[in-house]
């Protein structure tokens with residue numbers, strides 16, 4: 083594009099959404115683009131760390147649905163960041179519902195290893211219940227308030243029918259396993275309990291084909307590659323934005339002034355806000371002057387944002403099978419099918435560890451998953467205490483009192499002041515309209531003021547790929563395109 087006007091654009095946040103927006107604007111010939119980032123690094127919730135020599139992802143690990151429609155997959159492929167298996171046509175064609183299940187190892191709180199065959203009915207029923215939520219797609223009213231209520235009620239009923247010939251202890255154990263699966267689901271959705279997830283909203287998210295893959299050199303490699311393609315002076319680090327003053331119609335100058343924490347004021351024609359929804363929920367009243375319009379604010383409040391953390395644990399030697407990909411822990415007194423516990427027993431919320439593969443490449447490292455308020459509480463504990471709790475947990479479930487983790491590394495997303503949680507989810511009452519409102523630029527339609535003063539990008543503003551890296555990337559491109567086409571149509575007039 084030959085830029086006839088070269089508007090000043092400020093992007094708040096240097097995560098994948100901010101980087102994608104800047105990248106596209108710069109390529110389109112916009113020369114006055116700046117990214118203001120609160121922290122000392124780029125990448126945001128893409129954050130690669132190390133446990134000893136092993137790569138660990140504190141934020142995003144997987145490309146969800148790695149296939150041609152997924153722009154993150156395409157970029158990673160172009161930059162040569164993927165393993166050959168991820169590039170095979172079979173991998174890319176893998177249907178969401180046909181994905182092979184991970185090979186599980188099961189352990190119970192009485193220190194027994196349970197056979198996968200024995201536990202299979204629980205996994206099957208749980209997956210069937212998740213699939214059955216699709217019957218509520220686009221429904222106005224549902225007999226249950228939430229995904230959690232639906233699963234609890236249906237699991238008990240179906241268990242009574244389907245497993246009536248099993249003995250009581252088997253039936254109870256399978257129900258306890260469903261409680262464990264619910265806790266895993268809390269991680270997928272970054273929520274304290276599935277009771278908070280909307281039964282209709284649950285199906286707004288769209289999956290892409292492809293068997294989820296990781297970036298063997300770390301997800302941050304993708305950030306580094308993209309950053310090399312935008313001029314280095316575009317980003318200013320350690321510069322948190324305090325307030326976006328918009329609608330400055332009187333001055334006759336720039337419509338927006340961005341006020342930074344250090345008092346600096348930056349004039350701009352357009353601002354693209356990419357701060358996480360958790361941050362927005364907490365700081366919207368001071369971040370915008372004038373404040374967000376009421377309907378947009380309600381949507382910010384209605385859409386959910388919760389915590390999912392990882393606790394990486396390294397062992398001297400494996401205590402799981404060589405082919406095991408995922409470890410499930412079942413507490414024997416949870417046949418009520420509930421996913422809520424309390425602070426004191428926060429460790430009970432941990433029901434899953436994934437095995438870092440391929441094992442030839444890693445030493446014996448597991449990734450433990452924990453969601454919700456229990457996860458937020460865990461963040462406040464000293465690392466030593468977390469390590470001791472994990473040690474006790476694993477000793478209890480394996481019945482082996484000698485297993486001792488070498489070291490651990492955990493994420494603390496809730497207490498990250500610039501994120502305030504992990505990612506968004508469709509909370510009860512949240513609808514597609516709320517997602518539309520989230521991405522709507524300011525001033526809203528019909529206003530006489532200068533258009534497109536404040537634009538919104540970031541994971542939580544994608545209408546159906548929210549909570550993912552590809553969703554976030556696409557929103558950055560979307561808002562850059564909005565500006566580019568605005569100036570293109572102006573030119574042709």
Ligand SMILES: Cc1cc2nc3c(=O)[nH]c(=O)nc-3n(C[C@H](O)[C@H](O)[C@H](O)COP(=O)(O)OP(=O)(O)OC[C@H]3O[C@@H](n4cnc5c(N)ncnc54)[C@H](O)[C@@H]3O)c2cc1C
Nearest residue numbers: 095097098099120126127142143144323540541550551554
């Ligand atoms: C534990 C965890 C696991 C995940 N796993 C996956 C996965 O496997 N696959 C997947 O696709 N996705 C996953 N995600 C989600 C994915 O990481 C995010 O959707 C994506 O990275 C969000 O990008 P973003 O640009 O929208 O936001 P962010 O990356 O959060 O970027 C926002 C930036 O804004 C900055 N900022 C905030 N406030 C201010 C301010 N006032 N002034 C200036 N800067 C500010 C922040 O510091 C940050 O750098 C995971 C996330 C977490 C936390």
Ligand SMILES: *[C@@H]1O[C@H](CO)[C@@H](O)[C@H](O)[C@H]1NC(C)=O
Nearest residue numbers: 134135136137442443444445
């Ligand atoms: C993981 O750590 C072990 C031990 O330090 C090392 O031998 C191995 O190469 C590492 N693997 C990766 C993928 O970094």
Ligand SMILES: *[C@@H]1O[C@H](CO)[C@@H](O)[C@H](O)[C@H]1NC(C)=O
Nearest residue numbers: 329331332372373525530531
């Ligand atoms: C923006 O400014 C215009 C013109 O001064 C005014 O009519 C409008 O109410 C303002 N909008 C907001 C949200 O303050």
Ligand SMILES: *[C@@H]1O[C@H](CO)[C@@H](O)[C@H](O)[C@H]1NC(C)=O
Nearest residue numbers: 424425426455456458459462
């Ligand atoms: C759990 O811990 C959090 C964080 O310390 C605290 O805010 C909350 O009140 C506690 N909840 C209970 C039930 O003790």
Ligand SMILES: CC(=O)N[C@H]1CO[C@H](CO)[C@@H](O)[C@@H]1O
Nearest residue numbers: 270271287506507508548549
């Ligand atoms: C927001 C979010 O990640 N939602 C997920 C909740 O879990 C279901 C089922 O596993 C997924 O399809 C959603 O993507």
